[in-house]
């Protein structure tokens with residue numbers, strides 16, 4: 144039986160992910176400059192991946208008998224990732240993404256530690272996969288920054 148704490152921390156991650164998702168949509172729409180085409184496409188890839196991750200996290204919460212947060216208001220109230228608006232400069236956006244991905248990884252580590260202590264291997268595995276993939280994306284964005 145999952146603890147309330149684990150459900151709460153998974154819901155925290157779900158909220159963080161939703162704001163990150165909407166931020167990446169804004170970046171996809173608002174990006175300007177000479178590298179428009181590569182970044183416009185890259186940000187689309189990021190939000191499509193986030194959408195899949197969001198569904199997996201919410202359904203994991205249900206599987207372990209919790210209730211996923213599901214209103215925009217609850218996400219805005221709880222997310223540690225802040226909503227970004229009116230950003231169009233490529234390096235500014237990539238540096239913001241590095242920060243946001245770092246926040247997601249941090250929360251995934253919180254969930255991972257809890258899941259490990261509660262012998263919830265599936266949630267633990269899910270977090271490891273997310274961290275692995277996001278750390279790789281962060282490496283690529285750092286390389287892109289030069």
Ligand SMILES: [Fe+2]
Nearest residue numbers: 171172183187
């Ligand atoms: Fe589009």
